[in-house]
Amino acid sequence: MTGLGDRLKEARKAKGYTLDDLQEITKIQKRYLSSIENEEFGTMPGSFYVRAFIKQYAEAVGLDADEMLSLYKGSAETAEVVEEEERQKVAPTLSRSRSRSTGQLAEVMPKIIVALFIIVIILVVAFLWRHNVGNKGDGPTAPNDQIQVDQTKPKEQPPTSTDPDGEKDNEAADQDDETDADDEEDSKKGDQKQVLEHLEISGQNSTYALKESDNFKLEIRTKGPSWIGVTDENQRELTPEARTMEAGETVEIDAKDVQKVRIRVGRTAETEIYVNGELLEYASDATTQNIYIEYEQQ
Numbered sequence: 001m002t003g004l005g006d007r008l009k010e011a012r013k014a015k016g017y018t019l020d021d022l023q024e025i026t027k028i029q030k031r032y033l034s035s036i037e038n039e040e041f042g043t044m045p046g047s048f049y050v051r052a053f054i055k056q057y058a059e060a061v062g063l064d065a066d067e068m069l070s071l072y073k074g075s076a077e078t079a080e081v082v083e084e085e086e087r088q089k090v091a092p093t094l095s096r097s098r099s100r101s102t103g104q105l106a107e108v109m110p111k112i113i114v115a116l117f118i119i120v121i122i123l124v125v126a127f128l129w130r131h132n133v134g135n136k137g138d139g140p141t142a143p144n145d146q147i148q149v150d151q152t153k154p155k156e157q158p159p160t161s162t163d164p165d166g167e168k169d170n171e172a173a174d175q176d177d178e179t180d181a182d183d184e185e186d187s188k189k190g191d192q193k194q195v196l197e198h199l200e201i202s203g204q205n206s207t208y209a210l211k212e213s214d215n216f217k218l219e220i221r222t223k224g225p226s227w228i229g230v231t232d233e234n235q236r237e238l239t240p241e242a243r244t245m246e247a248g249e250t251v252e253i254d255a256k257d258v259q260k261v262r263i264r265v266g267r268t269a270e271t272e273i274y275v276n277g278e279l280l281e282y283a284s285d286a287t288t289q290n291i292y293i294e295y296e297q298q
Contacts, residue, residue, distance in 0.1 A: 004054070004071040005037040011061035012037075026056045027229055027242045027264075033057065041072075045225055045244045049266065052227075052288070061259040067233040075274065133272065152219040196275050198283045199294075206283050210275060216295045218261070219274040227266025263291040 013020060023030045032053055035043050043083050047132055051069060058068040082163065194213035198206070210216060220228055222245040228241030230253060238253050238261065247270070254263050265271050273280040275293065282289065 004068060006055055007036045007063065007071070008054075008061060008068065009270065011058075015061050017061065022057070022060060025060050026053075026054050028056060029241070029243065045227075049244065053267070058278075080275055085126060101118050151243040180294055194278065196278055196280065198281075201284050204284075204288060205284055205290045206294060207294065208280070209294045209296060211296045212296050212298070213295075215276050215294075216255045216258070216262035217239060217276050218255055219277075220245070220253075220263070221250045221272045221274070222248070223272070224267065224272055226270045227264065228271070229264040231262050233260040258295065259297075260292060260294050263293070265289050 006161070012019075017025070019030045019033050021031055022028075027245070032044055032049075035041065036050075036054060038058055041047075041050050044244075051072065054068050054072055055065045058065040088219075110212075195209075195211040197209045197211065199209055201205050218230070222228070224247045225244055227242070228239070228245050230238040230251075232238055232255070238255065239251055242264065244266070253261075263273060265273075266288055268282050268287060273291065280291070
């Protein structure tokens, strides 16, 4: 214990905050806040999120974030030393176990090879036997086989273009083709492609505008662990809760009735954001970003 958790807990109580209050302020889950106070960092998503949560906690209770992070660094280094000592104790045991396993495998391997060789021979013999039996069963073609002659009547040919009725049918078909072409052209004119335009970058904030679209649907996919939180212009959560999404997770949000959304992304390299099916291209290389999308409703 480095005293980090006690310092943060005392500062929180001095502010008069409960863990529920702090969860509302920082948007960090209560169980993670409790883990920080107890210095149980092994229960948290990873060192990246531990540092980010400690920084947010310290700023919320009025402590120096850099000082708190230095205390966490000392705690992490101590834990690494203990883990290294445990690994050194376990290494000789693992080495002896591996030696015994290797010796046993060397004894069994010749028996396995012989067994596989016998199985291959049996399969080859069975295949050849079945092949010979199949050839004996094939007899010559029966002499009484007769050739069947197709005696069906030829199909009647459609009337030529010289037939007056045929000419009327061709004219009607041409008119139908022209109507279909007009309908297709009108359909293409009615389709409008949405515009997802990048407006500005300010620190961790990137702002985009969604135009010429009747829908505003978000789909967020994660390829690895990433902190995700989505709110509207009134700071109302659009997801059940801000949380760490694991690899392969997907969340879909219908934001048609809002004017602006804020997407908090913990790791942009592991996160893909689709707007009405269109992949949003990150304008910034920052790992952690706030993506703002302003929706201009039709």
